[in-house]
Amino acid sequence: MMEILGFRTPGLGDQSYLLVHQGRGVLVDPQRDIDRFLRAAAERDVELRFVLETHLHNDYVSGAEQAARRTGAELVMPAAAAPAYRHTPAFHLEDIDGGDGLTLRPLHTPGHTPEHTSYLVLVEDEPVAVFSGGSLLVASAGRPDLLGPERAPALARLHYGSLRRLAALPPQVGLYPTHGEGSFCTVSQADRHTSTIGRELRSNPLLAIEDADRLAGELLADPMPIPAFYRHMGPANTFGVPPMPAVTPPELSLDAVPPEAHVVDVRPRTVQAAGFLPGSVGIEDGDDFGSWAGWLVPYQAPIVLVAGPDQEVAEPVTQLARIGVDSVRGVVRDLGPAATATFELLDLDAFAARAARPGAQVLDVRMPSELKDARLPGAAERFLPDLLTEGVPAELDPGRPVLVACGSGRRAAIAATILADHGYTPAVLDGAGIPDLVSTRSGR
Structure with missing residues (x-):
């Protein structure tokens, strides 16, 4: 029996997946903090056989290479991605044998990115699910403009054929996209996290458009802003990402804060309002902390966090690491009389x-x-x-x-x-x- 586990990352609006079949696992689009995925596999006594990437991600740094290294799984990447590390290229319609009746069929689905590849899952030759990455999403589709306005029209037109390719799958096939609600990688705000091909045929407005140019016009009509850190994600995922850093930064006194550091206050805004350090930016800890910090603080600039006396900082540090920011130098817990700014x-x-x-x-x-x-x-x-x-x-x-x-x-x-x-x-x-x-x- 096949099982698909979803791992939601609300602040980035993304979802990674672990497919389990006959004691073997397939990890799809893992984020950098891979321990949560490997722990789930170990709890089910699952041998990780493959790690699949649908595309070179624009919104987070990938954990795929490190997951494959840690487990010995085979890393499968879209053939046209050509990253600078060892992998197996996935070519359109060249099936990958997963053993025990499991087949992974790559489907070239460009549009969100040129190399984008979805993976159709077949069990005993019957299609049961498709990992659509940033192509067909729930009630939406992946943005075609993240690689720049010059390429956006061509990628938007390519989306038409890709969406049609996926929409032609049997209606009962489960749809498991990587991007969803809360992601800046979607054209519009998608709602649910997973769906079926049949449900999308009935409800996804983009599948009702029967012309590539009209679809391109719709996809590009009202683009959302692109977070500043996105431009660093593609290069990082092309050339490789080191393992996760430690998420417990050292405690610092205020006078030990490096003069070049950007101070980010993660305390609740009710506490910040009563007094914060002049010159600091207040981004209270929450699901989207990493996105706002990555957008507002210069990328990879040294960061010092301000937190409450008993406030955990592992989560904000983890969120920063998911976008490749490993520059947290420490945490200050006592501002004393220096907290003179208020709102x-x-x-x-x-x-x-x-x-x-x-x-x-x-x-x-x-x-x-x-x-x-x-x-x-x-x-x-x-x-x-x-x-x-x-x-x-x-x-x-x-x-x-x-x-x-x-x-x-x-x-x-x-x-x-x-x-x-x-x-x-x-x-x-x-x-x-x-x-x-x-x-x-x-x-x-």
Whole structure:
């Protein structure tokens, strides 16, 4: 009997898989922290036979090479990927014998990347599942623009044939994509994590488009921003990634922080608001900590974390390592009197009352695609990462408080620490967002 285990990484919106069949395992698109996958295999007394990669990932560094080295499994990569380490190239429709009636059939499915390859799983010659990586996703498809705007139109058109190829599989075949909800590798926000070919034929809007140029237009019509760290992922996965670093950084006193280090405060935003280190960026620990830190801190710059006295930091360090950032130098747990920067946290009613005052300054830090759903008249708009690359909107007066909002308060709190570093006095809408504020105003 075949079993497929999913390993969700919510902050990156990705899922790795372990296929188990007759005591043998196939690991698909593993992230760098491979111990969780190998532990699951050991618990089931499974011999890892293959490690499959669907493409050279753009959103995380892979653990595939290290997993194969640790276990002796055969590393299978798309033939056109040609990474600079030992692997078995997967060619279109050249079956891989998994033993005991298991067959892995590579399907060249370019579009998300040129080399992208999906893997059809057959048991006793019957197709039962397909690992579609970043090609056909649940209610969506992988982005074709991550390799640059020059290549995006051609890759978007290639997507048409790839999606059709997968859609032609039997409807009962299970669909197991790597990218999903929360990933910046999707064209739109996919919902569920897995599906079937039949369900996607009924509900995926992209499969209803019957022309390659029309599909390309749809895929490229409203691109989401590309996180800054993405450009480093492809080269890392091409040339190889070292094993995971230790996730327990040394404890540092504040005066031992290297002068070149970027200080990242991972404490809850309620604690940050009461006092944080001037010049630090506050990104409270959460599922997407690594993505925001990788976006806002220069890649591989030395990092020192600020955490609470009893706060675990293994998770934020792990999230950084998943994107290849191994530069955490230590953790500070006592800021003492140096925590002189502050910001306010306001609930919806208090924020709405302040925003309604004459001359109030509101800053919306949501991404451009979110502005279509709700927009606050008179608010300055600057997507959070653009505060660092483009600066604070010129119309905001540092001599008056700035009311900052996003969709929930998480990004607004990060923005507040950046604004404070630029001499502004921020107040954050906490536990609500611009859509709630718009609804509140329209209801009055």
